[in-house]
Amino acid sequence: MAANIVKKFKDKQTLSKLKSHDKEAFIAVYDNHVAEIYRFVYFKIGRKEEANDLTSMIFLKAWNHIQNNSLEDAKTLRALLYKVARNSIVDYYRETGSKLRVTSSLDDEDNRIEVVDEGINPQDKLDREADLELIKSKLPLLKEEYRDVVIMKFINDLTLEEIAEISGKNKGNVRVLLHRALSALKELVEGSEKV
């Protein structure tokens, strides 16, 4: 309970500071959230360079939204960043016209993802990387809403409440969606392993 209040307090404090044009608060938000927003964008669009550009744009858009009070419905800063990210990705899809290019890019050898692994032997590392590459290759084949919840829950570690707020669904719906998404992805990965 107390931890919840502290979390709420910090969030309100940061939002208020951002509204008061505080540079330091913005940098703190950037440092705390840039990696997860980057991951969300990267696993959604699959291209490193574009993910970099979009991530940068998302932070700038979030700053402008806060200054203009145009995203009042976002209860937390994290939710606000994800909402901006989702909208930016939709805009990106609209501009590029197709997602086909995106789905193939995660397999692209030139755009391999940097996975930082510490303290494991080379063989395990190779096996793990092979598994991860397989999962990554199958992620783009998931339905858009499945992919969203899988990235948010299992890769970026958001709570059900946060995912519900970002996606505009209730917690029960998010739970069902997660279950289905996980089954679908597992099926895709296992199907590929059998082949």
Added chain:
Amino acid sequence: MTDRDFITKLNSLQKTAPDQAWLKSNRELLLTQISNSGAENLSIWKTLVINFFSLAKASVRPAYALGIFALVLIMGSLFGNQVFSNVKPNDSLYIARIISEKAKLNTILNSDSRDKLAAQFATQHAQEISAVLADPKFNNEQNKNQVASLTVSFNQEISTAKNQLSRLTVATTTDNSVVSIADNSKDNKGLSVATNPLGQTPNYITTSSAISTSTKKGGENIKGEGQTATSSSAGGATSTLLKADTSNSDTAKILDQAQKLFDQKDYDQAFNKLKEADQFINAAN
């Protein structure tokens, strides 16, 4: 592959990280962009205000809000006057000190203690006014309006202190007549008639039948001891109260002297006299 293994592998993707060089350069780029749109560093005061309101918003549930309100109220009344104790009468925060002192007075239930503390506060205020007026840097032509208003405040504080002390004297005199009941000899029927030492009309009539009955049951010796104990303790209380009474009248005299010295613009001497009065009130506490 079990669901748990699969989820563990998905969790491993958390280690996917953007390029460090890009992170750093992008940070600088964003900082430049937001600086151009009016971003700045917040002042300490603004940060404090934001922290306060954020805390209030975070604890919006009534129970927490009530708890925080009660805590602020208690802390304010207990420690508020200590926080402002160094504020001088010519400072802008002086009013905050007066309010915190009033709050502290209101938290004291015992009327005697409250009157004593009120007298002490008034004496201290007068003392501080003397100290401020004794300073030639302040007491000059430029500040003549403030000096005049402080002079009026000084007289008010002295009169408040004297009033509080006289109330204390009245209270102790009344208590004295009550104690004198126990000090008087009883008639054979177990009735005791109060006559106070000043020779005034007795205020109270009481019966000691209950005491007499219990002591008789216990035997003559017990009765004798009981009577001795009662009269000696009552005698002690009377002398203490008489001392307090004398002390209060002495303090009032010192306050009169301080006021005279103040009127003669001998602020240093007035300050010393008031310090003495403060010590007297403290000792009475």
